[in-house]
Amino acid sequence: MIQKHLMLALLWLVVICQAKANDTFCENGFEFRLLRAGDCSSLVVTGYHPIPSVDYSQPLHVPASVTHDGIKYIVERIWHDAFSGLACLQHVIIDDGISIINDNAFARCINLKSVYVPTSVEGVSPSAFAGCYSLSSLVVDTRNEYIDSRDSSNAIIDVDNDELLVACPSTRIPHSVRSIGEMAFINCTTLEELVIPEGVESIGSSAFCNCSSLKSITLPESLKKIGNNAFDRCNSLATIYIPKNVSEIGCMNIFSWCNGLSSIMVDNDNLYYRSRPENDAIVRKSDSALVATCGRTMIGDDISILDGECLYGTVVHSVNIPKTVAKVSGSAFVGCYGIDEITVAPDHPDFISPKGSNALLSKDGKTLLLGCRSTVIPDGVETIGESAFWGRYPNLVLHLPETIMKIDESAFGHCNAVEEVIIPKSVHSIGEGAFSDCVNLAVVQILSPVKTIEKFTFNNCYSLSTVSLPEGVETIGLCAFKNCKNLKHISLPKSVTKVEYWSFENCPAFEKK
Numbered sequence: 001m002i003q004k005h006l007m008l009a010l011l012w013l014v015v016i017c018q019a020k021a022n023d024t025f026c027e028n029g030f031e032f033r034l035l036r037a038g039d040c041s042s043l044v045v046t047g048y049h050p051i052p053s054v055d056y057s058q059p060l061h062v063p064a065s066v067t068h069d070g071i072k073y074i075v076e077r078i079w080h081d082a083f084s085g086l087a088c089l090q091h092v093i094i095d096d097g098i099s100i101i102n103d104n105a106f107a108r109c110i111n112l113k114s115v116y117v118p119t120s121v122e123g124v125s126p127s128a129f130a131g132c133y134s135l136s137s138l139v140v141d142t143r144n145e146y147i148d149s150r151d152s153s154n155a156i157i158d159v160d161n162d163e164l165l166v167a168c169p170s171t172r173i174p175h176s177v178r179s180i181g182e183m184a185f186i187n188c189t190t191l192e193e194l195v196i197p198e199g200v201e202s203i204g205s206s207a208f209c210n211c212s213s214l215k216s217i218t219l220p221e222s223l224k225k226i227g228n229n230a231f232d233r234c235n236s237l238a239t240i241y242i243p244k245n246v247s248e249i250g251c252m253n254i255f256s257w258c259n260g261l262s263s264i265m266v267d268n269d270n271l272y273y274r275s276r277p278e279n280d281a282i283v284r285k286s287d288s289a290l291v292a293t294c295g296r297t298m299i300g301d302d303i304s305i306l307d308g309e310c311l312y313g314t315v316v317h318s319v320n321i322p323k324t325v326a327k328v329s330g331s332a333f334v335g336c337y338g339i340d341e342i343t344v345a346p347d348h349p350d351f352i353s354p355k356g357s358n359a360l361l362s363k364d365g366k367t368l369l370l371g372c373r374s375t376v377i378p379d380g381v382e383t384i385g386e387s388a389f390w391g392r393y394p395n396l397v398l399h400l401p402e403t404i405m406k407i408d409e410s411a412f413g414h415c416n417a418v419e420e421v422i423i424p425k426s427v428h429s430i431g432e433g434a435f436s437d438c439v440n441l442a443v444v445q446i447l448s449p450v451k452t453i454e455k456f457t458f459n460n461c462y463s464l465s466t467v468s469l470p471e472g473v474e475t476i477g478l479c480a481f482k483n484c485k486n487l488k489h490i491s492l493p494k495s496v497t498k499v500e501y502w503s504f505e506n507c508p509a510f511e512k513k
Contacts, residue, residue, distance in 0.1 A: 027066050029054070031082075032075070041071075044079045048086060056088045064097025064120070078105045087111050096120050096141075101128045107187075110134060117156065119143040124156050124166055126183035133190045135168040150174050155184075175199055180207045182227065189213055192236075198222050203230050205250060212236060219243050228252035232313070239263040242282065244270045249282065254292045256313030256335060261294040276302065288324075290332075299325065306332035317341070319370070321360060323348050328360060330370050330387035331410075337391045339372035354378045377401055384411045386431070393418055402426050407434050416440050419463075423448050432456050432477075439463060442486075446470055453480045455500070462486065471495050476503045483507075 023034035024046070031047035045062060054060075064075050077100035083089060084107040092106065096118040103125040106112060114137035115129065121144065129135055140149040140156060147156050147165070151174040156166035162178040164171075167185045175197045182204035185191065193216040196203075200220055205227035208214060215236045221243045228250030231237060238260055244267035255261050264282055266275040273282050273291070282292040289305035290297075295315045299306070305327040313335040321328060323345040333339065342360050344353040351369070352361050357378045360370035367383040368375075373394045377384075383406040391414040398412065399422045409431035412418065420443040421435060427448035433456040435441060441461045445468045455477035458464055462483060467490040475498040481487060482505045492499075 025068050027068055028063075030063065030066070032066060032068075032073070033079070034073070035076070042074045042076045044077045045075060045082050046079045048083050050086065050088045056090055059091040059093045059114075059116075060089060062092065062094045062098065064095040064118075076100065078102060080104060081107065084108055090114075092116070094118055094121065099123070101125060103127050104130060107131050113137065115139070117141065117144070117147070117149075119145075122146045126166055126181055127186055128166060129168060130183070131187040131189070133169055133188065136170040138166070138168050138171070150176065173197055173200070178202070180204055182206060183209060185209075185211055187211075193217070196220050196223070201225065203227060205229060205252075206232055208232075208234055210234075219246075221245055224248065226250060226254055228254065229256050229312075230254045231258060233257045234261075235259050237261050240265070242266040242270065242273065242275075244268075246270060247272045249273065249284075249291050251291070251308030251310075253308075253310055253312040253314065255294055258294060258313075259315065262296055264292065264294055276300070308332065309334050311336055319343070319360075319372070321345065321348065321351055321353075326350060328369055330385050330390065333370060334387050334390045334410075339392055340374050342370060342372050342375070377404075379403065382406065384408060386410060387413065390414055391416070396420065398422065400424055400427070405429070407431055409433055410436065413437055419443070421445070425449070430454060430457060433459060436460060442466065444468065446473075451475065453477055455479055456482070458484060460484075465489060469493055469496075474498065476500060478502060479505065481507055 025032055029049045029051045030045055032043040033046045035042050066073055075098055080102045081104045084104050086109050089109045089112050091114045093116045097120050099120055099122050101124045105128045108131040112132045112135050117140045119141040138154045140147050148159055153172050153174050154168055155164050155171040157164050162176055163181050164177050164184050165181045169188045169190045177200055179202035183206045185207055186209045189212050191211050192213050195218040198220045199222055201222055202225040206229045209232040212235050214234045223243055224245055225248040229252050231254055237258055263279045264275055265279050266273050274285055280294055280296040284291050287305055288303055289307035290303045290310045291307050293311050293314050301322045301324045304324055310332050316336040317338050318341040319339055321344045342353055342358050344351045350363055357376050358372055359368055359375045361368055365380050367385055368381045368388055369385045371389040373392050386408040387410045389412050393412055393415040394417050397420045398418050402424050405426055406429045410433045412435050413433055414437045416439050418438050419440050423446045425447045430450055432454045436456050436459040439462050442463045443466045449472040452475040457480045459479050459482045462485055464484040465486045465488050471493040472495050473493055474495055478500045479502045482502055484507050487507045488509045
């Protein structure tokens with residue numbers, strides 16, 4: 001039920017983005033924006049400006065209706081980031097009639113102590129109160145049919161699914177809860193210890209993201225599933241014990257950026273996963289795949305597969321691929337910025353690492369699967385694999401050899417050292433997000449006859465100012481240049497016949513010539 005209402009909230013984004021400037025107004029410090037649906041008019045709260053004369057030690061009421069220019073409007077929802085970062089707020093009462101509380105609505109309100117949620121609210125984003133580390137009272141009206149805060153839990157729980165959706169540092173998880181939702185405890189930075197009660201079967205993706213003070217967490221034997229990045233950035237967590245009934249662990253490292261984690265133990269009776277003698281990782285029993293790691297993890301000869309993004313956010317300086325490892329993807333090392341050395345067992349049947357290359361290559365030498373900060377791309381390489389250099393290419397100028405024919409998805413994503421990219425004529429394919437989030441990339445020269453600039457190729461390249469596209473390019477993909485805020489010089493060739501949605505979103509100076 002809650003997921004349904006949040007999806008409806010996202011659909012409203014299309015409507016609100018079409019609102020005109022004169023459809024916004026302020027009353028009593030609140031900013032409102034008008035929505036139109038048929039013959040009815042309603043509002044969303046989009047912001048708030050503190051008033052010097054207001055005593056914020058008293059509750060601030062978020063109104064469910066407002067009169068403006070003699071017209072009374074209904075307030076339907078609290079919009080994204082509407083109150084985020086307001087240090088003045090201490091107590092908030094949301095008036096009955098508001099139905100949706102969107103992403104980060106009250107995020108980082110560091111002095112917010114109590115929130116009252118009325119019977120009318122049907123959906124609350126998990127991040128609505130993220131970073132409110134003073135929040136100690138989170139109460140839902142007992143008559144609400146969709147959500148509750150049962151057993152004085154100081155949490156918001158989905159009634160239909162018994163899923164804990166939103167938590168705060170003082171949350172006590174009721175025994176009736178069956179799952180911890182995605183991002184439920186996100187940014188609860190003062191939470192130090194937690195016992196999850198028996199009955200909980202699932203922990204959602206990023207459920208405890210950035211709980212930086214969390215030192216101890218006890219998982220119940222009833223637990224069956226742990227989602228991606230569940231304990232992301234739990235820097236104070238030193239040890240964790242995985243109970244015997246856990247049968248599913250997300251494909252992204254559940255301990256990403258847990259820099260203090262030194263011991264990972266799996267119950268000996270677990271049928272699906274095992275820990276290693278060193279207690280430094282989780283390994284899937286069925287195929288000896290490495291699925292979750294910490295800063296002490298080494299790739300030993302007990303490993304056959306580097307699964308998903310199993311080393312995501314782990315501090316790694318040296319990588320050695322033993323003979324037992326039969327499957328490696330560059331995505332396994334996403335977030336491993338510090339790799340300086342790559343070696344492969346000399347008699348490996350599937351991979352090679354030519355002397356001096358500091359790279360992992362397919363046996364035929366045509367695909368570079370993994371690169372690092374000291375890689376020299378060997379002669380004969382034709383493909384730069386998926387996420388191969390993610391965050392690790394060290395040079396100011398990326399000038400690829402003339403033998404390169406294909407650059408795979410995210411191959412050079414997050415390579416912040418790169419300021420100029422020259423793509424040679426030999427390249428016929430550039431994958432999605434190949435250079436996404438290269439924040440210092442300023443100049444791109446594409447000399448090759450690629451037909452499509454794939455979606456997200458240069459997304460979030462904030463410094464990008466000059467792009468040279470060759471004749472022959474036909475399509476500019478979805479969000480291909482999104483957030484390239486400094487893009488000033490780009491000329492689309494006559495061959496371009498399709499520019500997809502948001503290709504140049506937030507590119508103020510873009511001009512189609």
